[in-house]
Amino acid sequence: MxxxxxxxxxxxxxxxxxxxxxxxxxxxxxxxxxxxxxxxxxxxxxxxxxxxxxxxxxxxxxxxxxxxxxxxxxxxxAHPRVLEAVRRELDRGSNFVRPSIVEVEAAERFLATVPTAEMVKFAKNGSDATTAAVRLARAATGRPRVAICADHPFFSTDDWFIGTTPMSAGIPAATNELTVAFPYGDLAATEELLSRYQDEVACLILEPATQSEPPPGYLAGLRELADRHGCVLIFDEMITGFRWSEAGAQGMYGVVPDLSTFGKALGNGFAVSALAGRRELMERGGLRHSGDRVFLLSTTHGAETHSLAAAMAVQTTYVEExxxxxxxxxxxxxxxxxxxxxxxxxxxxxxxxxxxxxxxxxxxxxxxxxxxxxxxxxxxxxxxxxxxxxxxxxxxxxxxxxxxxxxxxxxxxxxxxxxxxxxxxxxxxxxxxxxxxxxxxxxx
Structure with missing residues (x-):
């Protein structure tokens, strides 16, 4: 020492x-x-x-x-169960020209762990997942504005969020103007924001919980506001995922978002994140719908097999231990x-x-x-x-x-x-x- x-x-x-x-x-x-x-x-x-x-x-x-x-x-x-799962995949190749069977197994495992979601897509970092959620919300609603929770410190390295921080150099003012903020725990202020930008806000994005418990009825109230104003409710579960419960804060508090993002604990240090949510929204980034295609997540290394194996081992360990x-x-x-x-x-x-x-x-x-x-x-x-x-x-x-x-x-x-x-x-x-x-x- x-x-x-x-x-x-x-x-x-x-x-x-x-x-x-x-x-x-x-x-x-x-x-x-x-x-x-x-x-x-x-x-x-x-x-x-x-x-x-x-x-x-x-x-x-x-x-x-x-x-x-x-x-x-x-x-x-160097957790042994995670390393064992990773080693099994390393000798089998890590990336192919078509999906690996590990991809569907990892998706099945994730959706069994987070049953409030209907589809999932994996990536490498949290910023990509949250930005994909925002893009999906904008596409689904046809609206330009993103409403972020002002009391939460970080959502993404991408322009729609970083433009709101003191490190906004290189981000056009026009981009910054499309991001607005609401205070955590204050439904009245959030409703006023949605009314002020009536039919302009594509989504509300927040961490469902941070340093304090959500006020009674708050998350359910946000769910109702999002439904009433026709915007998408996104839970950033990068931190709350697994640390609050295996199914995240949504599993603990019983409020189902339209979309949610997971990462951090999901891979125990291996690079993996996830965008999950309602089939109707997620499928807009797929091949089985009749609307405009959304370039949702398309990452060369997003389905790297050893990281997905790590994620599956993490979920098993959390549940069993x-x-x-x-x-x-x-x-x-x-x-x-x-x-x-x-x-x-x-x-x-x-x-x-x-x-x-x-x-x-x-x-x-x-x-x-x-x-x-x-x-x-x-x-x-x-x-x-x-x-x-x-x-x-x-x-x-x-x-x-x-x-x-x-x-x-x-x-x-x-x-x-x-x-x-x-x-x-x-x-x-x-x-x-x-x-x-x-x-x-x-x-x-």
Whole structure:
């Protein structure tokens, strides 16, 4: 494990690797959320390998890891059932000029797991799936506008969403004007939006749940609004899929969207996502309808056999081993431990654990109770020093009780330093460099 003293946590190989990354890859990573600007200066470990809930950096340090693969590795790294399924397909070829039998088997397995959907199409990443859902909604309704939930941080890398963020460079204003926003949990405001743009909104797209439970009747109310105003209801289940239930939030809350998108946990780190929904809509991207054809999803690698095998193994593991319940139990143990540790050090109002137990995040608040990147930097530095890599507290099922207990001990040590910074009303002496930065910002 890295040493307890932040000053002694040196990552010379990681620093050199980060320089190589930035020289060859814009941003130094293939996902902005993995960028070294998200970590304290000179403390952005570059990973060598992982197993279960642990990862090792190129300097040889081992960490207990949270938020694995941006929430995608929910079973832990190199999970044996997933690897066994993948290995079976590797020797049989991965991509052919016609569909593989694995494609229909994977579709049957998915639709049995998510029975609220009638058809499914696989892709490689979440952005492609959500954009396909939006395109399908526009085609079905003949309407141009997309209504996104303003309280949810990310839907797609494509123009219809990224144009609404501070990183909107390169996206025409005319495109941005076609995306409008509604607040989560406020049916009246959503109805006002739909009335203001009467017969213009093709779809409502949202994560059905995030850091708090949907208000009673909210999702059913959205379903009714979408029906009444003739627009398509899309659930982005990239995160809620499997972590809320095997069938996602729609399976838990009993509200059926017209379309939904899944990814992340679906492949346990292998590249696979899914667009699923009502046959009447999905078939518009097929060959058995009489209307205009929709170029729905057509990806060379979308049905790569080993990724679909991984997805099937993940679904089997979730159902047979009760993974969703385990994620909740681990998260509850962690949340309770962190809250107790923070309270014990007098920072319970400043380090705040939020979210569903299977999808925990934390907020770092300053002496005035405001979110602070400086205090986040301090907290992350201390976690890294204790061998905990935790941009969030999102658990994987590979964590042990000992891992959780160790994490809580490290959090307690971090909270002691946090208390000193609060008492000084200045975290700067504990940062040792620039603060971490938000992903979405206009300037570097």
């Amino acid at each position: 890295p040493t307890e003293d932040t000053q002694e946590l040196l990552l010379p190989r990681s620093r050199m690797a980060n320089e190589r990354l930035h020289a060859l890859i814009p941003g130094g990573a293939h996902t902005y959320a993995k960028g070294d600007d998200q970590y304290p200066e000179n403390l952005a470990p570059v990973i060598s390998h992982g197993r279960g809930a642990h990862v090792w950096d190129v300097d040889g340090n081992r960490y207990i890891e949270y938020g694995s693969g941006l929430r995608s590795v929910s079973l832990g790294h 009760g993974i969703t319940a385990r994620l909740h139990a681990l998260g509850e143990r962690l949340a309770a431990g962190v809250r107790d540790a923070a309270a014990g050090m007098g920072v319970g109002d400043h380090i705040v654990v939020r979210g569903r137990a299977s999808n925990l995040v934390f907020a770092t608040l300053d002496e005035n109770g405001q979110p602070s990147q400086e205090y986040r930097t301090l907290f992350l530095r201390r976690l890294l020093a204790g061998g905990v890599l935790a941009p969030s507290f999102v658990v994987s099922s590979a964590l042990s009780d000992a891992d959780i207990d160790r994490t809580v001990d490290v959090v307690a040590q971090a909270c002691a330093v946090y208390r000193k910074a609060l008492d000084a009303a200045d975290p700067t002496p504990w940062l040792a460099g620039r603060p971490v930065k938000p992903v979405f910002r206009r300037l570097v």
